[in-house]
Amino acid sequence: MKVLLAAGGTGGHIYPGITIAQTLLERIPDAEILFVGAKGGLEAELVPRAGFAFEAIPARYLRRRLSAEALLTAWTAWRGFREAWRIVGRFRPDVAVGTGGYVSGPVVLAAALRRVPTVIQEQNAYPGLTSRLLAKAARRIALGSEAAARYFPRTGKVVVTGNPIRRDILVRTRAEAIASLGLDAARKTVLVFGGSQGGRSINNAVVEAAPALLARGDVQIVHQTGKIHFADVAARAGAAPRPAGDGASAGHWHIVPFIHDMPAAYAAADLVVCRAGAITLAEIAARGLPAVLVPYPFAAERHQDANAAELARAGAAVVVPDAELTGPALAQTVSGLLDDEERRTRMAAAARRLGRPDAAGRIAELVLAAAGRGR
Numbered sequence: 286m287k288v289l290l291a292a293g294g295t296g297g298h299i300y301p302g303i304t305i306a307q308t309l310l311e312r313i314p315d316a317e318i319l320f321v322g323a324k325g326g327l328e329a330e331l332v333p334r335a336g337f338a339f340e341a342i343p344a345r346y347l348r349r350r351l352s353a354e355a356l357l358t359a360w361t362a363w364r365g366f367r368e369a370w371r372i373v374g375r376f377r378p379d380v381a382v383g384t385g386g387y388v389s390g391p392v393v394l395a396a397a398l399r400r401v402p403t404v405i406q407e408q409n410a411y412p413g414l415t416s417r418l419l420a421k422a423a424r425r426i427a428l429g430s431e432a433a434a435r436y437f438p439r440t441g442k443v444v445v446t447g448n449p450i451r452r453d454i455l456v457r458t459r460a461e462a463i464a465s466l467g468l469d470a471a472r473k474t475v476l477v478f479g480g481s482q483g484g485r486s487i488n489n490a491v492v493e494a495a496p497a498l499l500a501r502g503d504v505q506i507v508h509q510t511g512k513i514h515f516a517d518v519a520a521r522a523g524a525a526p527r528p529a530g531d532g533a534s535a536g537h538w539h540i541v542p543f544i545h546d547m548p549a550a551y552a553a554a555d556l557v558v559c560r561a562g563a564i565t566l567a568e569i570a571a572r573g574l575p576a577v578l579v580p581y582p583f584a585a586e587r588h589q590d591a592n593a594a595e596l597a598r599a600g601a602a603v604v605v606p607d608a609e610l611t612g613p614a615l616a617q618t619v620s621g622l623l624d625d626e627e628r629r630t631r632m633a634a635a636a637r638r639l640g641r642p643d644a645a646g647r648i649a650e651l652v653l654a655a656a657g658r659g660r
């Protein structure tokens with residue numbers, strides 16, 4: 286069995302693809318899986334690291350307004366489709382899977398036009414334009430959120446599966462994580478990250494909030510800045526290189542450009558401060574972590590606001606709009622939650638009720654069914 290997987294742009298599209306691929310291999314060990322992503326994208330690093338074959342095509346974010354840049358995007362999309370057409374013809378997959386983002390468009394379209402069964406995995410409560418445009422061509426549509434169902438035709442092809450999460454998100458213990466990350470078991474851990482690319486406003490707020498939080502004496506911060514912001518944040522924090530060589534520390538403020546072992550980071554965390562990407566929220570929910578969410582205000586069609594609203598309505602998260610995020614506001618919000626263990630316990634329980642730890646298996650079954658290999 287051959288599976289073509291289109292995943293790229295951000296970790297929120299890449300990690301679901303990797304998790305789906307790993308789950309398919311558990312069911313069909315001799316399956317041949319090929320990933321297609323964008324040239325120069327994060328997927329070119331993460332997919333081979335996970336042990337999968339990878340090919341790149343030209344791809345750019347789709348601009349909605351007519352402009353010179355939009356024309357360049359259209360030209361790039363045509364080149365990407367032409368290359369995807371060649372890859373599909375050469376690889377001859379039994380099924381093609383797209384996990385959203387602009388790279389999925391040309392790959393899934395090329396596969397559909399070559400009469401290859403296709404599956405779309407849409408993570409967000411408000412689905413992306415690529416998924417909506419490709420819905421008619423897809424054999425199956427796997428949704429991460431019930432709220433997204435109303436944006437697709439009411440047919441038997443739409444299934445709410447939840448979002449796939451990395452298996453070891455659920456199995457790591459706090460003691461193991463604290464030891465592997467070099468943290469203090471006696472302190473409460475605040476995990477901060479702005480997505481795979483970092484988040485400038487979150488980084489700035491943490492730089493301002495960290496002194497007040499650390500002055501409590503019972504807090505430690507694990508802070509992913511994103512590669513492009515790391516040097517600036519480390520300098521402003523007065524941080525020294527960590528002995529492990531994976532970042533810098535200023536006392537109990539541990540600053541890293543990228544966290545490769547997110548399962549350990551989640552396991553160590555008592556509270557999470559982050560954006561509201563769909564996969565991040567699926568992982569938080571499955572792990573049962575209370576969160577302070579700062580939706581990225583420039584996400585396509587503000588889908589992160591819709592994602593965050595689901596957790597807030599359930600009582601699993603506090604939402605702080607990006608425009609209102611300041612150091613003092615963040616310090617006050619985080620300190621209030623750390624001081625209220627009963628509230629954090631309620632938030633954690635609400636998060637767990639939203640979790641769908643079996644999502645990857647359900648999506649794998651849809652993919653196998655689309656390929657004619659289902660039960």
